[in-house]
Amino acid sequence: MVLKRNWAGNFQYSTTNWYEPESVKELQQLVARVKKLRVIGTRHSFNSIADSNENMISLQKLGKVLSIDPEKETVTVEAGIKYGDLCQVLQQHGYALHNLASLPHISVAGACATATHGSGNRNQNLASAVRAMEVITADGSIVTFSKEKSQDELNGAVVGLGGIGVVTKLTLDIHPSHQMRQDVYENLPLEQLKHDFDAIFSSAYSVSLFTDWRDEFFNQVWLKSKLTDDQSFSLGEDFYGSSAAKEELHPVPGVGAENCTAQLGVAGDWLDRMPHFRMDFTPSKGKELQSEYILDRKYAYKALCAISEIREHIAQHLLISEVRTIAEDELWMSPSYKQDSVAFHFTWQDNWAEVQKVLPLIEDKLEPFQAKPHWGKLFTTSPARIQSLYEKMPAFRELLLKYDPDGKFRNEFLNTFIFNEEM
């Protein structure tokens, strides 16, 4: 049997034992029976976080919306659901999620487990929408984590890196559906961020800056604005020295915009504007690698200037880089724990031999700013360094040991980066 790979194809999972249970009961029996396992989402992580040497379980057959509670403004879903499918159902019922990642193709459980985020000064990451979570723990029993039961344990379990157990159900906050528009500007000078970083990033509901680091310019500014009654406002031709794009653009220079959500200020439903990429098309470039570092927003300009010092090293292996903001949260393993953050993302050419030489240069430059790597992307930061960056790391370890004392859900990634142990 052929070993499976992740979405990008850069990582090969270590076992051919894959299971796709069709019911929670079947899942419980499976969990109780096997000695070691990991759950997989839609395989969009770039590193070994989801891997198992023994058993991999996919919840792709458990992907339904279970209920919408209009009073509490929550939706409860089976954990295998993809955001794209959930968004369609929410929209039909007049609801929206507070934010989305750049792509709707990922599973809700997988995204929450790694603190996946979109952008927006006041938008927390996607996991912060979780109100309750049902998990099959190591002995096959079902445990509910909820705000009502223990806000603290919920905060610890949501960004769980797949280590607490198999998440089977999630209850998420929802909001009334709304329209949005997306406007793109070209060529924003880096220097403009020196005094205007906050103004630029608070000028729309969600803001992204893209650069190929070939110059001290951001090639594109993407503004996603929430529309209320007045849908016809004009943003103008000039935005902090950048100029309005005349046609729709893909963030990666030279790639056509057909895979991207509509731009040019055209109003549309929130689910068709919030992600950069359309559900029915390949997101991003496809053949690529990704890294991302998240740090305190107050260092944003200084840290960007530090990165700019090594931009020649970066540019030659890069497809595109994106800068986004994330609001602080209370989730223990979230890189934005108690810290309004900025995230520096890098989409690399598919050349790990070269990329792994550039990452330490970036990590050195970002070291003074305590940057934390994205849990689901590629990094070379040492386990000791990662552990020192998370105030709640000891509490998270205890939580894992409480619900999984024998390490059924532990893999090499968790042993290395959380427990600092060799397999």
Ligand SMILES: Cc1cc2nc3c(=O)[nH]c(=O)nc-3n(C[C@H](O)[C@H](O)[C@H](O)COP(=O)(O)OP(=O)(O)OC[C@H]3O[C@@H](n4cnc5c(N)ncnc54)[C@H](O)[C@@H]3O)c2cc1C
């Ligand atoms: C093209 C592309 C664009 C991206 N854009 C963004 C972005 O805009 N913002 C961002 O922050 N990240 C982004 N990412 C990263 C991505 O969001 C994360 O890697 C995310 O974890 C992927 O979700 P997944 O469903 O593929 O999970 P997987 O990669 O399959 O798994 C991730 C983790 O979740 C765990 N897990 C999955 N399901 C369960 C479950 N039911 N119970 C317990 N644990 C579970 C796995 O064990 C693993 O530890 C992007 C990735 C790609 C490929």
